[in-house]
Amino acid sequence: GAVVSQHPSWVICKSGTSVKIECRSLDFQATTMFWYRQFPKQSLMLMATSNEGSKATYEQGVEKDKFLINHASLTLSTLTVTSAHPEDSSFYICSARAGIHEQYFGPGTRLTVT
Amino acid sequence: QQQVKQSPQSLIVQKGGISIINCAYENTAFDYFPWYQQFPGKGPALLIAIRPDVSEKKEGRFTISFNKSAKQFSLHIMDSQPGDSATYFCAASWGGYQKVTFGTGTKLQVIP
Numbered sequence: 001g002a003v004v005s006q007h008p009s010w011v012i013c014k015s016g017t018s019v020k021i022e023c024r025s026l027d028f029q030a031t032t033m034f035w036y037r038q039f040p041k042q043s044l045m046l047m048a049t050s051n052e053g054s055k056a057t058y059e060q061g062v063e064k065d066k067f068l069i070n071h072a073s074l075t076l077s078t079l080t081v082t083s084a085h086p087e088d089s090s091f092y093i094c095s096a097r098a099g100i101h102e103q104y105f106g107p108g109t110r111l112t113v114t
Numbered sequence: 115q116q117q118v119k120q121s122p123q124s125l126i127v128q129k130g131g132i133s134i135i136n137c138a139y140e141n142t143a144f145d146y147f148p149w150y151q152q153f154p155g156k157g158p159a160l161l162i163a164i165r166p167d168v169s170e171k172k173e174g175r176f177t178i179s180f181n182k183s184a185k186q187f188s189l190h191i192m193d194s195q196p197g198d199s200a201t202y203f204c205a206a207s208w209g210g211y212q213k214v215t216f217g218t219g220t221k222l223q224v225i226p
Contacts, residue, residue: 006157032212043203043216044158093157101146101207103214105157 002028002098006106013084013113020080021109023094029074030096034103035067038091050077084113118206120217127224133191135220137204140185144206148214149178149189152201161202162189194224 003026013019023033031052036044048058048069056069066088068080077096081088089112095103119138127133137147145166150158164171164178164187171178177190191198204217 004157034213041219041221043218046213049212091155095157097212101148101163102160103148104160105150108155108157110155 002096002102002104004094004096004104004106006094006109008109009107010110011112013111015085015113016083018080018082019084019111020078021092021094021111023077023079023096023106025075025096025098025104028096028098030077030098031074032097033071033077034095034097035069035077035079036093036095038093038108040091044093047079081111084111086113089113118204118215118217120204120220122220123218124221125223127191127194127222129194129196129224129226131194131224133189133194133198133222133224135189135202135204135222136186137188137206137217138184138186139206139215141206141208141215142185143208144215145208146206147178147180147187148205148207149176150203150205150216152203152219158203191222194222196224196226198222199224 005024007022033050035047047062048056050056050071052071058064071077093108095105148163149161151161152158162176175192180187202220205214207214
């Protein structure tokens with residue numbers, strides 16, 4: 001099946017610094033990737049939709065200047081959390097769309113901001 | 115209208131039993147209904163999916179039942195095993211709308 005990887009799997013950073021998370025589709029090309037945030041024991045919350053070669057579309061309430069998304073190629077999308085604060089600590093998950101419907105998720109990145 | 119309601123929130127089933135998770139939706143434009151399985155600290159994995167032109171789809175021990183008129187669908191896990199213990203999310207989407215709407219999740223625990 002389609003494989004999506006994320007790097008890093010976990011990261012600890014200090015408040016005020018920026019962190020970049022990579023999402024790669026390993027065996028297929030993905031024109032569309034999605035970024036989700038998940039709090040403990042909760043469902044996935046869509047943050048933004050990333051289309052290759054164009055600007056990301058952010059969901060209501062998601063600060064686009066804080067969560068920078070770049071989808072520079074058909075296999076790579078990046079999420080940069082700028083000036084991270086403790087409230088940004090969360091589990092970030094990307095997914096890549098293969099076909100009309102199917103989405104395949106990455107293993108997630110645990111971000112802890114101290 | 116974009117909501118997908120999922121129940122129960124948690125479920126405890128004995129090994130060998132049947133686990134049943136239910137979902138309901140409002141938007142009749144949805145035409146793809148996947149189920150995802152998520153283990154702690156991992157991303158969701160696509161388990162099984164169904165389109166509304168069929169009433170049932172079975173893959174191994176996992177079966178989706180779909181009731182288009184009631185706008186409901188459910189996941190049945192037959193012969194539940196401790197390794198099935200995870201959180202399950204139902205979801206819905208339609209081809210013209212890229213986003214997937216997720217249910218709230220069901221934490222399944224299968225006890226020996």
